[in-house]
Amino acid sequence: MFEVLFSHLLEKILLTEEEKEIIKIFFIPKKLRKRQYLLQAGDVCKYLCFVGKGLLRSYNVDDKGEEHMNMFAWEGWWTSDMYSFFTGEKAIINIDALEDTELLMITQQAFEEMTLKVPKMDRYFRILFQNSLFTKERRLISSNTHTAEEKYINLVESNPALVKRVPQNLIASYLGLAPETLSRIKKNIAQRK
Template identity: 45%
Template sequence: MMELLIADISKEVLLNKAEEEIVKASFIVKKLRKRQYLMQFGEVFRHLFFVEKGMLRAYLKGEKDVEHVIQFAPEGSWIPDSFHQLEDLEALYNIDALEHSEVLYIDREIYQKLLAQVPKLEKYFRVAMQKRLYALHMRVINYLTHFAEDKYKMFVDFYPEIVQRVPQHMIASYLGIKPETLSRNRKKMATRKKEKEPVTESKVQKATLPAVQD
C-alpha cells in the first residue's frame, strides 16, 4: 500500500528508505464504498487526501439542490485543490467516491511534522499544488472563452481517462453546461469524426462488389 504515493513523490524528490517509512507512517488508509462521503459540507476539515485507488469528486449544491462539480480526483490526485495549513476551516463542499476507492489522508498537524522531518517534501507539495493551480487556471480560461463543444473537447484532451469513468451529466456540471447540450455536442463530434475516417480497402471492396443475382 502507498506505492502510488511514493511513486508520485519520486517524480520530484528522491526519498531514501528511512524517509519512505516516515511518509508511510504519517498517512492513514481509508476505504470508501461507491457513493460514500469522504467529507460533507459544514464539517471541520483538517485533512489532505491522496487517491491511491478509485475516483472521487468534490462538489457543492446550488439552488434547487443543483450539483456543481468542482474537481474530479482519479488515482494519483490530491483532493481538495487547496489545503489551509494554519487553522481549521468548515468544508464548503462535499467529497464523495464515484467508485470503490482507497484514499490516504494526513492530519494538518502531522503534515507539519512530516515536513519538518523530511524537508525535501516541501518541494513535492509545492509542485503538486502548483499543478492544481495551473489546472484551475486553465479551467477558468476554458469556461470564460470557449463554447460548449470546445469546452468538452479540451476536457477530453486534458482528462481522457476521466471521460470513460464519469457520468456525462457530472462532466456537464464540471464544465458549467447543461447535460443535453453536452449530449448534442458529443453527437456532433462523433459524426464529424466518422465522416473524417479514411475509407479502408474492405469498405471499397464492399462498395464495388456487384449485387448478387438470383
C-alpha cells in the same frame, strides 16, 4: 498502498528509506465504498487525501440545491477541501466515491509535522501545488474563453480517460453545462463526421 504514494513522490523528489519510514507514520489508510462520503459541506475537512485506487468526486451545492462538480481524483491524485483543510473553516464542498476507493489520509497537524521533519515534502507539495495551479489557471481561462462545444472538445483531447470513466452528467456539470446541452453537443459532433 504506500508503493503508489512513493512512486508519485519519487517523480518529484528523492527520498531515503529512512525518510520513507518517517513519512509512512503520518498517514492513515482508509477504504471507501462507492457512494460513500469522504467529506460533507459544513464539516471541517480534517484530511488531505491521496488516492491509491478508485475514483472520488468533489462538488458543491448551491442555494437552489443544484450540484456543481469541481474536480475528480483518482489513482495518484490528492483531494480535499484545501481551504477548509488549511484554515480550519467549514468546508463548502462535498467529496464522495464514484468507485470503491482506497486512500491515505493525513491531518493538518501531521502534515505540518511531516514537512518539518522531512523538508523535502515542502518541495514535493510546492511542485504539486504549482502544477495544479497552472492547470486551474488554464481551466479558468478556458471556461471564460470558449463555447460549450469547445470546452467539451478540449476536455476530450486533454483528458480522454476522464471522459470514459465518469458518467456524462457529471462531465456536463464539470464543464458548467446542463446535461441536455452536453447530450446535444455530442450529437452535433457525431453528425458532422
